[in-house]
Amino acid sequence: xxxxxxxxxxxxxxxxxxxxxxxxxxxxxxxxxxxxxxxxxxxxxxxxxxxxxxxxxxxxxxxxxxxxxxxxxxxxxxxxxxxxxxxxxxxxxxxxxxxxxxxxxxxxxxxxxxxxxxxxxxxxxxxxxxxxxxxxxxxxxxxxxxxxxxxxxxxxxxx
Amino acid sequence: xxxxxxxxxxxxxxxxxxxxxxxxxxxxxxxxxxxxxxxxxxxxxxxxxxxxxxxxxxxxxxxxxxxxxxxxxxxxxxxxxxxxxxxxxxxxxxxxxxxxxxxxxxxxxxxxxxxxxxxxxxxxxxxxxxxxxxxxxxxxxxxxxxxxxxxxxxxxxxx
Numbered sequence: 001x002x003x004x005x006x007x008x009x010x011x012x013x014x015x016x017x018x019x020x021x022x023x024x025x026x027x028x029x030x031x032x033x034x035x036x037x038x039x040x041x042x043x044x045x046x047x048x049x050x051x052x053x054x055x056x057x058x059x060x061x062x063x064x065x066x067x068x069x070x071x072x073x074x075x076x077x078x079x080x081x082x083x084x085x086x087x088x089x090x091x092x093x094x095x096x097x098x099x100x101x102x103x104x105x106x107x108x109x110x111x112x113x114x115x116x117x118x119x120x121x122x123x124x125x126x127x128x129x130x131x132x133x134x135x136x137x138x139x140x141x142x143x144x145x146x147x148x149x150x151x152x153x154x155x156x157x158x159x
Numbered sequence: 160x161x162x163x164x165x166x167x168x169x170x171x172x173x174x175x176x177x178x179x180x181x182x183x184x185x186x187x188x189x190x191x192x193x194x195x196x197x198x199x200x201x202x203x204x205x206x207x208x209x210x211x212x213x214x215x216x217x218x219x220x221x222x223x224x225x226x227x228x229x230x231x232x233x234x235x236x237x238x239x240x241x242x243x244x245x246x247x248x249x250x251x252x253x254x255x256x257x258x259x260x261x262x263x264x265x266x267x268x269x270x271x272x273x274x275x276x277x278x279x280x281x282x283x284x285x286x287x288x289x290x291x292x293x294x295x296x297x298x299x300x301x302x303x304x305x306x307x308x309x310x311x312x313x314x315x316x317x318x
Binding site: 040042070072080086096 | 195198215223225228232235236240248249250252253254
């Protein structure tokens with residue numbers, strides 16, 4: 001929300017429909033998976049290798065919310081932190097497609113599927129993005145979609 | 160996924176469409192908000208009171224993913240951990256409606272909107288739930304919807 005305080009290099013005009021960005025990789029350790037789950041999702045398959053082996057997942061795996069949070073870290077570090085983002089009202093069609101295991105290398109891609117000016121605010125534009133996270137085997141593990149609001153480099157009224 | 164290892168008191172048959180459950184409350188401290196954001200969502204308004212004051216949020220507030228994770232904790236502790244849950248493929252219509260500030264008392268309610276047998280598995284049923292989190296002022300701060308799979312107390316074939 002305080003875009004003014006950041007060094008902005010990405011504005012709404014830079015986020016064209018049809019474009020994609022590679023937002024880098026993140027890899028959770030067993031200790032991180034267990035720490036997150038102990039605080040937020042204490043189900044047996046998120047808490048120990050034994051609990052995971054006794055489940056359909058076949059081994060310790062990350063909470064789906066941990067996976068979302070790791071995706072958010074990549075978004076902030078490699079995209080939102082350099083952008084004129086004004087935040088997001090939420091997400092749609094969040095899908096956990098495969099388990100995430102310790103040591104998996106998760107790569108995030110943003111696909112911009114729609115971009116339009118915001119009728120009520122000449123200085124703001126909207127984009128609709130799909131976020132997809134893939135593991136080191138090329139398998140999608142998580143995807144979601146959502147709108148984001150971004151300040152425009154040049155307000156509509158000034159054009 | 161390892162429903163067999165838990166003491167199950169809630170089965171698919173207990174999850175009637177139209178019913179609601181109060182899943183208790185959780186309250187984040189400023190330290191917890193900052194710790195989560197430092198790891199997963201390092202935007203200024205999630206990292207310090209000063210960063211929050213400089214934003215449209217007006218003060219330090221929790222990452223939306225932190226709010227989801229706190230809701231999950233209430234789900235597991237007060238519902239899923241005693242249930243025959245087989246997991247969820249994802250969520251829909253996730254909305255962050257109001258900022259969550261330090262000391263807010265967040266209460267979670269599950270509304271079951273749909274319940275049906277799973278055609279392909281006589282021992283499993285599906286429910287569709289809406290999850291709503293409200294703060295101490297009665298304001299909704301987060302909501303989402305999703306399907307969950309639960310084992311049946313009595314498989315369809317045995318009835």
